[in-house]
Amino acid sequence: MLVVDDDPSLRLLCRVNLELEGYRVVEAHSIESAQVALAEDEIDVILLDVHLGNQDGLTLLPTIEDQGRAVALLTGSPGILLPENATIIGKPFSIDELSDTVRRLAGL
Numbered sequence: 001m002l003v004v005d006d007d008p009s010l011r012l013l014c015r016v017n018l019e020l021e022g023y024r025v026v027e028a029h030s031i032e033s034a035q036v037a038l039a040e041d042e043i044d045v046i047l048l049d050v051h052l053g054n055q056d057g058l059t060l061l062p063t064i065e066d067q068g069r070a071v072a073l074l075t076g077s078p079g080i081l082l083p084e085n086a087t088i089i090g091k092p093f094s095i096d097e098l099s100d101t102v103r104r105l106a107g108l
Contacts, residue, residue, distance in 0.1 A: 001102065002026045002041070004034040004057065005049040005074060010091075014047060017095050018102060031055050035063070043069060045105045047089070047098075050075040050082070058083075070105035 001023045003014045008029070015025040026041050028034035030052055037043065046064055050057045050073050057073070061083065064071050073082060076091035089101055 001106075002028060002034065002037050002043045002046045004028045004031075004046065004052065004060070006030065006051075006053045006055075007049075010049075010074075014098060017098065021099060021102075023102070023106075031057070031060055034060055038063065038067070038069075045069070045102060046071045047102070048073055050077065050080060072101050072105060 001018060003011050003025060005011050005014075006029050011027045011029070015027055018025050026037045026043065028037050034048075046069055048057050048060060048064070048071055061071065070087075072087040072089050074089050074091060075082070078090065082088060087101060087105065089097060
C-alpha cells in the first residue's frame with residue numbers, strides 16, 4: 001500500500017493504523033517520490049492526496065489506472081471536480097472510514 005500526501009502527520013496516521021491491521025505501507029510526499037515507490041515496490045492500493053503542496057495529485061491517476069492499481073483520493077476540498085467513479089476519502093476522516101475503504105479496495 002502507498003500513502004501519497006505532503007502532510008507528514010497524515011502519512012504517519014495512515015501508516016500506523018494500517019500497519020496495525022497488517023498492511024505493509026510505503027509513504028510518499030510528492031508525485032516524484034510516489035513514482036519511485038510505484039516503480040520499486042509491489043503496491044496494489046494507493047491513497048492519493050489530490051493537492052500535494054503545489055502539485056496536482058490527479059496527474060498520477062493515468063499511471064495508476066494503466067497499471068490496474070486501486071486508488072482512493074484524499075481531499076479536504078469538497079467542491080473540487082474529481083473523476084466520476086473515483087473512491088473519495090474526505091479530510092478529515094475517521095480511522096474506521098480509512099480502514100473500510102482500504103479493505104474494500106484491497107478486495108478483502
